[in-house]
Each structure stands twice: as C-alpha cells, then as structure tokens.
Amino acid sequence: MLIKLSDAVKATIKGYVVRPDTLVEVDIPYELRARLQSQLSVVLNKYSGYALTSSNQKLANYALIANQFFRFAVELYDFAFELRKYYDLVDRIRETNVTVLYAKKSQDLKANFENDLLVRDLFERKDDISILADFLDMEDKSFRLNGKSIINFDKNSQSYTLRSSEDCFGSVILTQINVPNSSSSIMGDILYALTTPENLGIYNELKAFYSRICFTNEFGSISSVSLSKPFLLLAGISGTGKSRFVRKQAEAQGSEQDYFQMVPVRPDWHEPSDLLGYISRIGGAPKFVVTDALKFIVKAWKASGAQTVMLPDGKTGWWSVKALDDIKTYWLCLDEMNLAPVEQYFADYLSVIESRHWLNAQDLSTTGKDYIYSCLPLLSASSLSVVTDKAALAAELGLEIENNAADQLLWNDFLQHGIPVPFNLVVAGTVNMDETTHGFSRKVIDRALTFDFGRFFPNDFNQFWAPETQPKTLRFSRLSHAAQQELVNCSADQDGQKTIQFLQAVNKVLHDTPFELAYRALNELLLSVICHNPQTDEELQAVWDDFLMCKVLPRIEGDDEKLAGNAGSKNSSQTLLDDMANSLSTLLSLIWGKERLDLLRENISATTPLTVPCRSKVKLEWMKDRLTRNSFTSFWP
Numbered sequence: 001m002l003i004k005l006s007d008a009v010k011a012t013i014k015g016y017v018v019r020p021d022t023l024v025e026v027d028i029p030y031e032l033r034a035r036l037q038s039q040l041s042v043v044l045n046k047y048s049g050y051a052l053t054s055s056n057q058k059l060a061n062y063a064l065i066a067n068q069f070f071r072f073a074v075e076l077y078d079f080a081f082e083l084r085k086y087y088d089l090v091d092r093i094r095e096t097n098v099t100v101l102y103a104k105k106s107q108d109l110k111a112n113f114e115n116d117l118l119v120r121d122l123f124e125r126k127d128d129i130s131i132l133a134d135f136l137d138m139e140d141k142s143f144r145l146n147g148k149s150i151i152n153f154d155k156n157s158q159s160y161t162l163r164s165s166e167d168c169f170g171s172v173i174l175t176q177i178n179v180p181n182s183s184s185s186i187m188g189d190i191l192y193a194l195t196t197p198e199n200l201g202i203y204n205e206l207k208a209f210y211s212r213i214c215f216t217n218e219f220g221s222i223s224s225v226s227l228s229k230p231f232l233l234l235a236g237i238s239g240t241g242k243s244r245f246v247r248k249q250a251e252a253q254g255s256e257q258d259y260f261q262m263v264p265v266r267p268d269w270h271e272p273s274d275l276l277g278y279i280s281r282i283g284g285a286p287k288f289v290v291t292d293a294l295k296f297i298v299k300a301w302k303a304s305g306a307q308t309v310m311l312p313d314g315k316t317g318w319w320s321v322k323a324l325d326d327i328k329t330y331w332l333c334l335d336e337m338n339l340a341p342v343e344q345y346f347a348d349y350l351s352v353i354e355s356r357h358w359l360n361a362q363d364l365s366t367t368g369k370d371y372i373y374s375c376l377p378l379l380s381a382s383s384l385s386v387v388t389d390k391a392a393l394a395a396e397l398g399l400e401i402e403n404n405a406a407d408q409l410l411w412n413d414f415l416q417h418g419i420p421v422p423f424n425l426v427v428a429g430t431v432n433m434d435e436t437t438h439g440f441s442r443k444v445i446d447r448a449l450t451f452d453f454g455r456f457f458p459n460d461f462n463q464f465w466a467p468e469t470q471p472k473t474l475r476f477s478r479l480s481h482a483a484q485q486e487l488v489n490c491s492a493d494q495d496g497q498k499t500i501q502f503l504q505a506v507n508k509v510l511h512d513t514p515f516e517l518a519y520r521a522l523n524e525l526l527l528s529v530i531c532h533n534p535q536t537d538e539e540l541q542a543v544w545d546d547f548l549m550c551k552v553l554p555r556i557e558g559d560d561e562k563l564a565g566n567a568g569s570k571n572s573s574q575t576l577l578d579d580m581a582n583s584l585s586t587l588l589s590l591i592w593g594k595e596r597l598d599l600l601r602e603n604i605s606a607t608t609p610l611t612v613p614c615r616s617k618v619k620l621e622w623m624k625d626r627l628t629r630n631s632f633t634s635f636w637p
Helices: 005-012 030-040 067-101 106-115 126-136 165-174 181-194 197-211 242-251 292-304 347-355 381-385 390-396 405-417 442-446 497-510 519-532 537-555 576-587 615-630
Strands: 048-054 061-066 151-154 159-162 224-226 231-235 260-264 278-280 287-289 307-310 316-319 330-335 377-379 425-431 449-452 469-471 473-475 595-597 601-603 611-613
Touching: 005 067, 030 181, 030 197, 067 106, 067 126, 067 159, 067 165, 067 181, 067 197, 106 126, 165 181, 181 197, 224 519, 231 242, 242 260, 242 330, 242 425, 242 469, 260 292, 292 330, 292 405, 307 405, 347 377, 377 381, 381 405, 390 405, 442 537, 449 537, 497 519, 497 537, 497 576, 519 537, 537 576, 537 595, 537 615, 576 615, 611 615
Parallel strands: 224 473, 231 425, 231 449, 260 330, 330 425
Antiparallel strands: 048 061, 151 159, 278 287, 307 316, 469 601, 595 611
C-alpha cells in the first residue's frame, strides 16, 4: 500500500533532520563499521569514509561520508521505507510492461496501468494506481516533493527513456535533508541500500546503536534512556506519584490503555499462581484460570511481533522482523508490591529474570539476525498442554488464533516452549515501608533497580501548576551481559577499567560484610554505563552515583553492631557508613558535595542540562543520622 509522500513526511520526519544541537561526532563500533563497509560498498575509517562517485576523469570523484550520515539515515529511514515502495513498484512494472510508463501526465499513466491486466495486478489496491501515477507525472513535481522524474522524454527523437530508480530515489531524499547536495548526495545511496530486505538487520543495528546516544532537541521532545534492568522498585512515602510515574511512562509510548496494566497486590498472596494464574480442575476438565498480569504479558509478546528461532546450539530464542526501536515498552505496575511477601508470590519472576539473554554481535554473526533474545518460561508449556480447551485459553489470553496467522504462530510457540518474560516488558513495583508492609531480601534487591522516588523524582510544590522539569522516557532493557565492545563509544571509559576499579574500591569497604558485591553487580554497573554512554568523567561519576543509589545502598541496613566500621580504623566510633563516605569522597571527587548531571530528568523548556546534588552523599548522611538517633538504619524512607 502506498502512502502519499507529503503524509509520510508529516508522520515520520520531526522537524529538520540536521540540527546544530545534534551535530556530535561519534565513533561507530568496529564490527558495525566493518559490516557497513562490506554491505554498502563504502570505505570507512574511524570517523568518516568515502565512496567513489565517478572515475570518468583524470582524478576520481569521491563523496565523503561522516558517521553522522548514518544517524541521519536512521532518522530518515521510515520515510525512505515508504518512498522505496514507489520505486520497487516501478521496477516491477518495468519488468512486466515497460511501455505503460511512457507517458507525461498522471491521467495517461493511470489509464495505461488500468488497461494492462498484468500491470494492474501488481497494485495492492485501486487507490495505489492513482497515487503512483501522480508520483510519476513529469510536469507536476509537487507529489514527489520536487524530486527528479524517473520518466525522461527526448523532444528531438520523440522517445521515452527511464532513469534508474536509485538515482531518482536519492533526489527525493535530498529534498528532506538540510545540507548541500555536494555533501549529501551519498545519503540517497545509503538509504537505498538500507531499505533492501537483506540489509534490514544492519539498519536495526544502526538504529539500536544511535538510540543509546540520547539527544535532546529544539522541538521539546523527551529524551529517552534504555534501562539496564527490566524490574524497578519505586520506594517512597504515599502520594509522591509513584503509580502516576509508571502511567506517564506508558503514555509516552502512545496511550496508557495500550501500554499500562495496574495490578493491585493483595496481602493474602503467597505463591506465584496469585499473580500468573493456575490450573483448576473444578468441573472435570482442566482449565487455566487467567490473571490480568498474564494477559498483559501475552499482550506485550503479541505487540513485539517476535517468533521463535533456532540458535546454533539447538536452543530456542526470539526475534522479530520489527526494529527494536519500533517495539513499544509495556509497563506492568504492581501497586503496593510489598503488602504481601515478594519472595513468595514473585518467586518465579525473580528466578526467570536472571535467565534473560541477548546474543552478542559475535554470536549473532552466524544467525543472520540483528538480535536474538532468550529467556526461560514464566509459565511452562506443560501447564498449557494439560488444558482441554486450548482455543478458549488462547482467546482468553487475547490471541485470535482462528483469524490471525501471527497470533496462531505465537500460540504454537507458547504451547511448545512456554511463555517467557517478554523483552519489551518492564515490571515496576510501588513500595511503601510501614508497619503494614514486608521488607525486601537482598535476593529481591539484587534483581531490581531501586529508586528512592523522592530523591530521583522529587515533588516540588512550587512547580505544581507549571512543571519546569520532566522525567526522561525509559525504554525496555536491550542488554543482559556487558560486552567490552559496547563501551567503545563511551569516551569516559572506553574499556570499562575505570568502572571496574571503582567497584573494586567500593567492595573493599564492604568486604566480609553481608553487603559485599559480586559479578552480577559489576555486570549491571557496566550495563548502566553502556546505557547512559557518559562522555566525560563527571558524567561517568554521575552514573556511578546513581548505581550506588539503585543497587548498593539499598542492600545496607542494620544496627550499630552490624554496621561497625573497619576494625583498623583509628576512630573506634567509625561505622561502615563512615568508611563508605570516606571512600566515595575520593572515588566521586568531581561531584562529591557538588552538582552533577541528572541522568533521568530534564528541563522542559530551558536548554541547559538539569543538575542535582550528589545523591549518594545526601543519602549516606541521612542514613548515618538515622543510625545515630535510632541505633538502626536502612535505605528505605
């Protein structure tokens, strides 16, 4: 189906593609650069490349290709994909009966298309005939946005010839990018190559790469950040807006109704079936009792478009033809999560979430896919197989297996492999700590990102009527294991060694205590660095600061005895919290007691970055004061 190009521009291109605030050069990772060089027939070095455009003279002609051009290609891709449909259709018409293209005006072209039965069958719908005819009109360029006509008429010989689709495609692309033709003619070639089916994978790689580099822009769009974990704990006093925060994150995807599900946790929940459903044998035939949470999990899978693929080792993974950036994040909110013992009713999720795995670039090289995700099932295939009326269960889960081929394939995958955690699902639990609620074990804390909500997203009464700041949009986690090559574009720590040394120093303070950290913590800290992509040491320390708040300090709780400091300390009254503060004052020297960049919020109208005081310093002082006054302290407000 063809979409009018003017409509495609409005739907896919948001303002100028090239903007001064986004002209930041980046180094494309080596493996991705090699694939671009191989598949697009260009020669690339670290920051730029070149392509031969003409050799019919003494000196060959070359077009320079900055790495920026590939990001512009990503921004233009949705428009280019719609444009490519026109030229692919023209090429099919050429192969069927090229003479029907020999006309100057749209009305004549339309008549030619309709009168040739074989050509007419190439169109998906009748309206497409008129749209393509208008697009090809030699005398009216407006429909193709003033791009070059593919039809050429020679007045002397009174004969028609056709230009190449690639050449004309590029001329339309140039109308939508605000740089001179002399430096952008290669853009059409890049996009023409990327919009071929065999290059979809490398386009998705490019899109994923640039999506990790967050740019704000003059049009007021909200910056986005990929999460390092798909499970959040939002802790804070009642009324601070924790549930509303999750709703707003869902609204950023499109609509709350589509991407948000609230599940109020009941105090009598004590097993996973309370959340995920169970098999009932009342009435004879086994029936699965479906919950809202399980329906939403299936909804996320359905929206992802993912189907199972076989891995080289014989195991099963999941992949979708959709680009990851085109797949929406689904938010499951467990309201008042700790009204019931989390370790009991949430046990299956806590175990399965650690099995999530995204194949790295080296593993993907043998699959022909741009990404593959795997995860153990939350609900086993055997639980589904015992149900007598499987069609009724599928319908209850929201799958239309009779009329929708994709739903049927997904259901078949569930019956064979079970229902895993969807890669585009984020679970957010709202948490209040009082006498009516349960605490969290380190097993739960280790598997979550814990946000002291009032410190990360504070309530400012002065901004009640006219907010000046807003949270950034959080996207689902796209990595499970930190690979060193993912850090190459992080100028502040390209090999991860600074981050490793930082965590070693923190762990030295925690050594021989119940709060000591292990490999999981290091992996998640490196993932945080990859997701935020800090370019300066101050930004890198801001990432470390937030990691301390989300992963380290929530583990620390106890009385004077449990939190006794280093035995070798000169000050006998020194506590573990004092030791930690002393160490961090050096490790976070650039931001300790100072303002630092806020990684999760931004100013709505001001162009200056939003800054906040060093969060771990403020939190440690609060915990130390609590220990002094009450002889007991914890992270929880």
